[in-house]
Amino acid sequence: MTELMLAARDLKMYFPTYKGVLFRKQDSLIQAVNGVTLDLFKGETLGLVGESGCGKTTLGRTLIRLYSPTDGHIELCGQDITRLDGAALRKHRSNIQMIFQDPYASLDPRMTVFDIIAEPIRACEKVLARKELEKTVADLMETVGLSSRYIRKYPHEFSGGQRQRIAIARAVAIRPKVILCDEPVSALDVSIQAQILNLLKDLQKEFHLSYLFIAHDISVVRYISDRIAVMYLGKIVELANTEDLFGSPQHPYTKALLSAVPLADPRKERVREQILLHGDLPSPAHPPSGCPFHTRCPWKMDVCTRVVPPNFKAGEGHHAACHLLDEKLMTKQ
Amino acid sequence: MIMKAAVVEAEKGRSLWQDAFQRLLKNKMAVIGFCYLIVQASLAVLAPWIASFPFEETDLLLGAVAPDSVHYFGTDALGRDMFTRVLHGARISLMVGILATAVSLAIGVLYGSISGYMGGRVDNIMMRLLEILYALPFTFFVIILMVLFGRNIYLLFIALGAIQWLTMARIVRGQVVSLKKMEYVDAARSMGVGHVRIIASHLIPNVLGTVIVYVTLTVPNVILEEAFLSFLGLGVQEPMASWGTLISDGVGAMQTYPWMLIIPCASLMLTLLALNFLGDGLRDALDPQASKD
Amino acid sequence: MTALLQVDELKTYFFTRDGLFKSVDGISLTVKKGKTLALVGESGSGKSVSMLSLLGLIPQPPGRIVGGKAFFHDRDLLHLPDRELQALRGEKIAMIFQDPMTSLNPYLRVSIQLTEGLRAHHNEISKKEARRRAIEALEHVGIPDAKQRIDRYPHEFSGGMRQRVMIAMALISRPELLIADEPTTALDVTIQAQILNLLKNLQKEMNLSIILITHDLGVVAGMADEICVMYAGKIVERGTADDIFYTPSHPYTIGLLGSMPRLDSGKGDLKAIPGLPPDPSRLPKGCPFADRCPKVMRQCRDDHPLPLRKYSSTQEALCYWEKKEGEKT
Numbered sequence: 036m037t038e039l040m041l042a043a044r045d046l047k048m049y050f051p052t053y054k055g056v057l058f059r060k061q062d063s064l065i066q067a068v069n070g071v072t073l074d075l076f077k078g079e080t081l082g083l084v085g086e087s088g089c090g091k092t093t094l095g096r097t098l099i100r101l102y103s104p105t106d107g108h109i110e111l112c113g114q115d116i117t118r119l120d121g122a123a124l125r126k127h128r129s130n131i132q133m134i135f136q137d138p139y140a141s142l143d144p145r146m147t148v149f150d151i152i153a154e155p156i157r158a159c160e161k162v163l164a165r166k167e168l169e170k171t172v173a174d175l176m177e178t179v180g181l182s183s184r185y186i187r188k189y190p191h192e193f194s195g196g197q198r199q200r201i202a203i204a205r206a207v208a209i210r211p212k213v214i215l216c217d218e219p220v221s222a223l224d225v226s227i228q229a230q231i232l233n234l235l236k237d238l239q240k241e242f243h244l245s246y247l248f249i250a251h252d253i254s255v256v257r258y259i260s261d262r263i264a265v266m267y268l269g270k271i272v273e274l275a276n277t278e279d280l281f282g283s284p285q286h287p288y289t290k291a292l293l294s295a296v297p298l299a300d301p302r303k304e305r306v307r308e309q310i311l312l313h314g315d316l317p318s319p320a321h322p323p324s325g326c327p328f329h330t331r332c333p334w335k336m337d338v339c340t341r342v343v344p345p346n347f348k349a350g351e352g353h354h355a356a357c358h359l360l361d362e363k364l365m366t367k368q
Numbered sequence: 369m370i371m372k373a374a375v376v377e378a379e380k381g382r383s384l385w386q387d388a389f390q391r392l393l394k395n396k397m398a399v400i401g402f403c404y405l406i407v408q409a410s411l412a413v414l415a416p417w418i419a420s421f422p423f424e425e426t427d428l429l430l431g432a433v434a435p436d437s438v439h440y441f442g443t444d445a446l447g448r449d450m451f452t453r454v455l456h457g458a459r460i461s462l463m464v465g466i467l468a469t470a471v472s473l474a475i476g477v478l479y480g481s482i483s484g485y486m487g488g489r490v491d492n493i494m495m496r497l498l499e500i501l502y503a504l505p506f507t508f509f510v511i512i513l514m515v516l517f518g519r520n521i522y523l524l525f526i527a528l529g530a531i532q533w534l535t536m537a538r539i540v541r542g543q544v545v546s547l548k549k550m551e552y553v554d555a556a557r558s559m560g561v562g563h564v565r566i567i568a569s570h571l572i573p574n575v576l577g578t579v580i581v582y583v584t585l586t587v588p589n590v591i592l593e594e595a596f597l598s599f600l601g602l603g604v605q606e607p608m609a610s611w612g613t614l615i616s617d618g619v620g621a622m623q624t625y626p627w628m629l630i631i632p633c634a635s636l637m638l639t640l641l642a643l644n645f646l647g648d649g650l651r652d653a654l655d656p657q658a659s660k661d
Numbered sequence: 662m663t664a665l666l667q668v669d670e671l672k673t674y675f676f677t678r679d680g681l682f683k684s685v686d687g688i689s690l691t692v693k694k695g696k697t698l699a700l701v702g703e704s705g706s707g708k709s710v711s712m713l714s715l716l717g718l719i720p721q722p723p724g725r726i727v728g729g730k731a732f733f734h735d736r737d738l739l740h741l742p743d744r745e746l747q748a749l750r751g752e753k754i755a756m757i758f759q760d761p762m763t764s765l766n767p768y769l770r771v772s773i774q775l776t777e778g779l780r781a782h783h784n785e786i787s788k789k790e791a792r793r794r795a796i797e798a799l800e801h802v803g804i805p806d807a808k809q810r811i812d813r814y815p816h817e818f819s820g821g822m823r824q825r826v827m828i829a830m831a832l833i834s835r836p837e838l839l840i841a842d843e844p845t846t847a848l849d850v851t852i853q854a855q856i857l858n859l860l861k862n863l864q865k866e867m868n869l870s871i872i873l874i875t876h877d878l879g880v881v882a883g884m885a886d887e888i889c890v891m892y893a894g895k896i897v898e899r900g901t902a903d904d905i906f907y908t909p910s911h912p913y914t915i916g917l918l919g920s921m922p923r924l925d926s927g928k929g930d931l932k933a934i935p936g937l938p939p940d941p942s943r944l945p946k947g948c949p950f951a952d953r954c955p956k957v958m959r960q961c962r963d964d965h966p967l968p969l970r971k972y973s974s975t976q977e978a979l980c981y982w983e984k985k986e987g988e989k990t
Binding site: 086087194196197224225226227228229230232233251252253254255257258259281291292293294295296297298299300301302303304305307309311312315316 | 703704819820821822849850851852853854855857858876877878879880881882883902903906907916917918919920921922923924925930931932933934935937938
């Protein structure tokens with residue numbers, strides 16, 4: 036077994052919403068992440084797909100401890116970081132870094148590229164002389180495919196793809212073990228997207244990085260991931276190796292999701308069978324009872340509205356949370 | 369594989385500040401306003417050396433004379449040279465404007481950024497406190513201060529600044545609240561950058577643009593308020609003069625010696641106009657999206 | 662087959678402080694009755710600007726339509742008085758946008774926004790009649806409980822439902838041409854599937870012509886009868902969906918297809934197109950794609966109009982390089 040880099044155990048992240056100005060009363064509880072368990076191993080890419088509002092971004096931000104989880108545990112490189120704070124947490128941050136979706140918002144417009152990329156190095160208190168630091172940053176820029184001539188430039192002087200390269204250089208600057216990629220290519224054009232995906236793959240090999248790759252674009256996730264977790268309404272409904280997930284999806288939601296992706300092939304597209312889902316995602320403030328997907332599931336059974344489905348094994352390293360996989364239940368019916 | 373890079377011929381980038389400055393230079397009115405302010409300020413600073421008469425020297429025998437080649441702006445009823453007095457008035461008025469704004473800047477930026485960055489209950493309490501202070505009638509407040517501590521020019525700075533910072537704090541807080549949600553702040557937090565560093569290196573530089581614009585609008589406000597207080601007789605004390613006291617004196621002599629009113633009024637107006645032009649230009653330059661392109 | 666819209670050599674330039682932007686640099690296209698034409702390109706390729714030009718929605722200044730013709734039936738849209746163009750907009754030609762949240766007014770009930778356009782074009786329609794037709798339109802686009810929902814505000818609808826409202830609004834006066842600008846980009850994939858299906862069904866039912874503007878080749882494959890690939894203000898290749906996907910002949914189209922991760926083929930490496938699109942204010946001489954093109958030749962950078970190579974009756978590419986039969990790309 037390879038080394039476990041990042042683990043979540045029954046992780047929950049709830050956000051209370053408030054009413055009132057002076058005397059605030061709790062209105063409701065948004066259950067953005069609702070009991071997530073997952074492992075990220077050394078050198079692998081774990082894809083996390085789901086539609087907007089499913090909680091994938093919140094999960095990412097909770098894992099990197101931008102939020103304090105409501106319940107559950109997070110382990111980073113064997114250390115429990117669930118409740119760490121302040122300086123103790125800061126020490127562990129050097130193991131995990133993040134790349135954000137919007138390369139226009141994630142870089143401070145008033146800083147030079149040098150200051151941006153040097154920021155994590157300075158933050159983790161590796162004291163370097165200015166000359167040395169400049170050398171390090173210049174090397175990083177070349178590594179991500181940017182000319183180090185641009186070290187004194189400002190973010191607004193770059194295109195979207197180049198800015199994302201700056202963000203990537205910043206993320207690998209302190210040689211973290213885990214990088215959390217939150218929709219890193221969804222703001223980019225297709226031709227640029229491919230450049231960035233290939234760069235991420237190259238860096239992974241070079242620095243033995245583990246990626247948690249969050250995205251809504253299933254083709255992108257398939258391209259980059261070794262394993263994929265499918266998230267729906269705060270829960271992981273299916274997790275499998277990439278080939279298994281696409282070869283034999285088990286959860287009805289996964290099936291619907293995969294069948295909804297348009298194919299870039301007119302002939303296949305003409306005969307593609309779709310599972311059209313009706314209705315919208317329920318509100319995470321009032322998730323349905325039982326299986327979270329039962330309100331839209333074409334194969335809904337009685338039990339689905341009452342009992343939360345546990346994880347059923349569907350193959351080696353492949354499991355899905357759906358009652359249809361419960362052999363005992365299905366033979367009874 | 370890491371390529372060895374040389375940092376020798378790094379291209380200079382153009383920061384947002386430089387961009388803004390370039391845009392500002394294209395705005396004629398703002399440049400004119402800026403130049404006028406420079407001239408006005410240097411005249412005020414050099415007043416004791418430029419003016420040919422001491423500002424408090426009276427010449428009762430001379431009395432009030434209209435502007436001529438000796439007294440460029442004429443003299444007042446006590447025979448004091450108006451040119452000298454307007455220049456010295458500028459010293460006081462500009463100093464009040466700048467110092468009171470500085471006071472408001474210091475308190476307002478600090479208060480606003482702490483309130484905005486901390487959020488939650490702290491923010492709530494700090495903002496309610498601000499609202500209570502807003503509700504106090506300010507003239508009354510200044511009058512009480514003046515009565516309690518006597519008329520003192522430094523007290524005036526503090527009193528005016530203490531009123532102006534309220535709005536400044538609100539503006540800064542609003543900016544910080546929205547900036548705090550920017551991904552680059554999250555990015556910094558996820559990298560383990562501390563709170564103080566985040567405020568100093570990400571938040572303050574980014575609110576500065578808005579703050580500068582607001583400052584150029586605060587300075588004329590303060591000058592006007594000082595003029596108003598002086599007009600009421602609460603400002604600087606005789607024989608010192610500010611534009612406000614000069615106007616106040618001028619109003620009394622309006623019908624007999626009109627230059628005593630017109631000249632300080634014109635000085636005040638031109639300065640305020642210049643500040644407003646500059647402020648407008650700065651706003652457009654710092655926030656190009658807001659202005660029509 | 663009759664052409665509903667015929668655009669000839671449309672040129673839209675922007676004259677700004679930072680220079681001249683040739684956003685749309687001479688494009689020609691034909692939209693047939695009841696068919697879908699897709700304009701595919703990356704951001705800044707001029708696909709949206711070209712369509713906004715047709716509707717007279719370009720901010721002028723700094724924008725200006727410097728040349729071309731666009732015949733809709735027998736009227737030239739580019740030289741129509743504002744009044745007549747406005748009458749055409751919404752009535753015969755409707756448009757839907759990427760973000761249904763910003764294209765609906767958040768302070769007005771959906772009912773008002775739906776009937777507004779209808780009553781603007783036909784003042785003989787009574788309020789009651791307009792409302793009846795609005796409810797019908799909402800039911801038509803698959804909004805359940807349309808009778809109740811029509812009096813709600815936009816924020817009370819989900820993203821997918823808002824896009825349905827937008828479509829209902831566009832189609833309420835039964836236009837002949839619908840311009841859909843990235844209609845599903847802001848939506849999730851399961852919702853996208855719903856909306857695309859809806860558009861296809863409506864098209865059949867109403868014999869609607871659609872211009873679909875998108876950057877997503879996957880969306881295009883199932884929707885488009887004809888595809889125009891745009892790059893830096895020019896249409897670099899046009900053809901049927903089969904032409905473009907199975908025998909692409911412009912190096913940019915080939916690159917675009919190669920750089921797209923897909924679900925239906927192996928997990929081989931993506932062949933990214935190197936470099937960046939050119940700065941639209943400093944377009945190079947000759948072919949704008951030359952700097953990124955693997956097939957670049959010397960004449961590509963000459964200051965001559967690029968040759969239009971015809972591959973079949975439906976397919977042509979704006980390129981010096983000629984793809985040989987069966988050549989591997």
